[in-house]
Structure formats: structure tokens, C-alpha cells
Amino acid sequence: xxxxxxxxxxxxxxxxxxxxxGPGGGPGGPRRGKRQYFRKKKVCRFCVEKVDFIDYKKVExxxxxxxxxxxxxxxxxxxTCSKHQRWLGVAxxxxxxxxxxxxxxxx
Amino acid sequence: MAERLYDLIFxxxxxxxxxxxxxxxHTLEQTASEHGGKVxxxxxxxxxxMAYRVAKQREGLYVYIALQSTEGxxxxxxxxxxxxxxxxxxxxxxxxxxxxxxxxxxxxxxxHRARRRPRKPVVAAAAPPPSAPAAxxxxxxxxx
Numbered sequence: 001x002x003x004x005x006x007x008x009x010x011x012x013x014x015x016x017x018x019x020x021x022g023p024g025g026g027p028g029g030p031r032r033g034k035r036q037y038f039r040k041k042k043v044c045r046f047c048v049e050k051v052d053f054i055d056y057k058k059v060e061x062x063x064x065x066x067x068x069x070x071x072x073x074x075x076x077x078x079x080t081c082s083k084h085q086r087w088l089g090v091a092x093x094x095x096x097x098x099x100x101x102x103x104x105x106x107x
Numbered sequence: 108m109a110e111r112l113y114d115l116i117f118x119x120x121x122x123x124x125x126x127x128x129x130x131x132x133h134t135l136e137q138t139a140s141e142h143g144g145k146v147x148x149x150x151x152x153x154x155x156x157m158a159y160r161v162a163k164q165r166e167g168l169y170v171y172i173a174l175q176s177t178e179g180x181x182x183x184x185x186x187x188x189x190x191x192x193x194x195x196x197x198x199x200x201x202x203x204x205x206x207x208x209x210x211x212x213x214x215x216x217x218x219h220r221a222r223r224r225p226r227k228p229v230v231a232a233a234a235p236p237p238s239a240p241a242a243x244x245x246x247x248x249x250x251x
Contacts, residue, residue: 052213056201096158097199098116099167102159
């Protein structure tokens with residue numbers, strides 16, 4: 001499955017700019033279209049499918065959560081919930097140890 | 108005594124002949140049964156491209172063994188044998204029984220909660236929301 005969202009260069013959210021204070025104000029409230037915190041409501045894929053065990057042996061399940069360089073994608077990119085992100089990290093690291101996933105690749 | 112579940116994966120050189128691999132597996136099975144363990148499943152994944160070079164090789168022969176044991180010292184013994192063997196270039200053991208237990212607890216909790224709230228009887232796989240990618244729901248006409 002290749003539903004890779006385009007990786008936006010998301011740096012730290014600019015707090016110094018003018019605008020309504022704080023990110024509160026409901027999820028996905030685009031203020032001026034300048035720097036939105038949540039583009040759309042993302043759901044945790046694992047919660048939806050009710051996956052109980054993220055198997056490190058299934059590389060195709062882990063692949064969407066890993067960059068081409070081999071780095072694990074952060075939660076805000078993939079929309080995973082914290083519990084599954086932790087399990088995902090464990091599974092990816094195990095897969096890396098057994099050479100199913102790379103540690104780092106040269107671009 | 109709790110039964111511990113382990114996953115043992117080892118990689119051999121891709122040029123290893125079949126009987127060599129079978130001999131290694133047989134040795135592991137023997138060692139396991141000597142120490143009070145039991146081999147549940149042996150899967151040979153065959154030659155696979157590895158994500159990085161190990162022992163200057165790009166491909167390796169993967170073998171996966173699931174085993175059960177009551178003794179923790181068995182793993183040390185198995186790994187010792189693998190380390191000594193020349194054909195095996197990488198191995199990894201994962202202990203899985205705690206995770207399986209937690210997984211089962213989650214499943215039982217979910218079923219318990221679902222039973223408390225009377226749900227509408229669902230026909231096929233339990234009402235996946237439309238964003239579920241791999242659920243084979245035949246009544247959903249929207250194919251990806």
C-alpha cells in the first residue's frame with residue numbers, strides 16, 4: 001500500500017508569529033493556512049484494524065512507518081497512537097537487528 | 108512453571124547446502140529436548156536479500172524456529188551452538204510469552220466490553236470502518 005502522505009518539512013511550530021494564542025481551539029483548526037497543526041484528522045491505523053501484536057517479521061506492515069533512509073517516522077506524520085508507536089519502535093528495532101530493515105541507508 | 112515462548116531466527120550463508128541447514132536445525136531440536144524444551148515450528152524462509160551486509164554477504168538463508176521451554180538456560184545453550192557454528196552468521200532470540208499474554212488480555216477485554224454493550228448483530232467481519240485497508244468485506248463495493 002503506498003498511501004504515503006507527502007512529507008511536509010515540518011519544523012517546530014512557530015509560536016512567535018502573530019495569531020491566536022496557543023494551539024487550543026479544536027482539532028484541525030486552520031487559522032490562516034500558514035502552518036496548520038493537523039492537516040486532517042488522522043486515525044491510528046492499528047487502532048482501526050484492532051491489531052494486537054505488531055509482528056517484527058512482517059516487513060510489509062512496518063514499511064509504511066519507516067522513511068526511505070531507514071528512520072522511523074514520528075507519530076505526527078503517521079497518526080499512530082502512543083501505545084502503538086511504542087510497539088512499532090520495538091518491532092522496527094527487532095527487524096533491524098535481524099537485517100529485515102536497514103539501520104540507515106545512504107540516499 | 109510458566110511455559111516460555113521464544114522466537115529464534117538465524118541466518119546462514121546463502122551458499123549453505125540444504126543438509127547442513129537440516130543438521131543445524133536437528134542439533135537445535137535435540138538440545139531443546141534435552142533441556143526440557145520443545146520446538147513448535149520450523150520455517151525456512153529461504154534465501155532473502157538482507158537490508159545490510161552481514162559477513163560481507165548481501166543475501167542470507169533465513170530460518171525461523173518457534174520454541175517453548177520451561178527452562179531459561181536453554182536459550183543460552185542454543186545461542187552458544189549457533190555462535191560456534193560456522194554457517195550461521197546472525198541469530199536473534201525473542202521472548203514472546205509476556206507479549207502473547209498481554210495480547211490475549213487485550214482481546215478478552217475487548218470481547219468483554221463488546222458483550223456488555225448489546226451491539227447490532229453484524230454479518231461479516233465485525234463492521235470495519237471504511238478506512239480499514241485489508242479487511243475483505245465483500246459487501247463494500249468501494250474497492251481501492
